[in-house]
Amino acid sequence: MTDPAATAEAAAASSSRGRSGNGRVGREPYDIAAVLDIAVSAFNEFGYDATSISILAERLGTSKSAIYYHVSGKEDLLRLALDRAIGGLEAVLQLEEASVGNAEARLQFVVRGAVRVLVDDLPYVTLLLRLRGNTEIEREALERRRTFDHAVAILVDEARAEGSLRADIDARTTTRLLFGMINSIVDWYRSGGALTREQLADDVIAVAFGGLERR
Amino acid sequence: MTDPAATAEAAAASSSRGRSGNGRVGREPYDIAAVLDIAVSAFNEFGYDATSISILAERLGTSKSAIYYHVSGKEDLLRLALDRAIGGLEAVLQLEEASVGNAEARLQFVVRGAVRVLVDDLPYVTLLLRLRGNTEIEREALERRRTFDHAVAILVDEARAEGSLRADIDARTTTRLLFGMINSIVDWYRSGGALTREQLADDVIAVAFGGLERR
């Protein structure tokens, strides 16, 4: 349905809209995206629990009350952020290329799409991947992540069935190791360096499917 | 110098010593290991910041003051825990097998050793891997982790130089993807299941070095 790159561009555009300009808006306050960007950045830096509304207010150059005018509370910010992250991953599975062709090609497409979402929405996905599931909101996001993982595991199964992937390792273990590699990207990749998003995706696919050894 | 398995066994023995028995001890209060086990478990469950001394006291069946008698504060518990985790990984590099033979064999030995430490000290390494570096203690642990990663990156370089590993992907990226896969183990592996520690290490090495594709 939605292209992950297009989704990321739209999100980036809305978040860079800034706090100036005060025209009327449909239903959302103007700069909730800016608040969310600041919040996610702080959540990743200090952890969700350790990030106080006061810190967010300070970074936004405003007061606690001003934030409470826009969102109903700290958990609201978390919910919005997690929805964006997991929504991006889910969108990959809805793309046409994830459903046509042989299983290995579909799996590689999903891997590439996941890498793109990780890079494009890096702070948001970082937040998602570090969840512990202590609140209802976090548990809902983790449940959606499990559903995503399950869909990928099915792809792995199909690729094994068609003879593309090795069958000597449990499919669940395979999926977890594969996404362990992919998800670790949020811990070190930063855009703007020598390694582009597409090159990173190429490398991940080369290592994961081809292995580290020279062939 | 120290075998990681032996280290883990000693740690497990000391931590299971329990809180009974009140004989004299050399210099440490008797059950600091028990306090540490409880603390690390809680830190992983709620996050370090969100874990209060009150919670620890409750889980230990004692009072806050009793904990403060044993440790100087919450950060002290964190420091002890992180030292155990990173110490276990560093010990792998000191083993003889990490220094003899061809580079690929040495790299595979380090990978296997790291998996063993992750499994044997799972809660401790989990804590280490989720650090954000907001306190001096955390930054010191992260610095030691960087040194460890650097040593592994050198091994990767040597394995490439000897022609064992593929050279089309940056060595630093290779190392990060490799350890991304390894480190993800703490997010899903639980001992006691069908997958043993050594089988897991075999799978990691098979996937990382051989790739997912059928050969």
Place this chain on the structure above:
DNA sequence: GTCTATATACCGATAGAC
């Protein structure tokens, strides 16, 4: 060594002025 009680500070969230 462990306890209760408390000091001091900050938390999330709200009230009400403007």
Place this chain on the structure above:
DNA sequence: GTCTATCGGTATATAGAC
């Protein structure tokens, strides 16, 4: 829509009795 002031609650850490 943003502000200051404040509520009730909890945090780390300590004092001092036992």
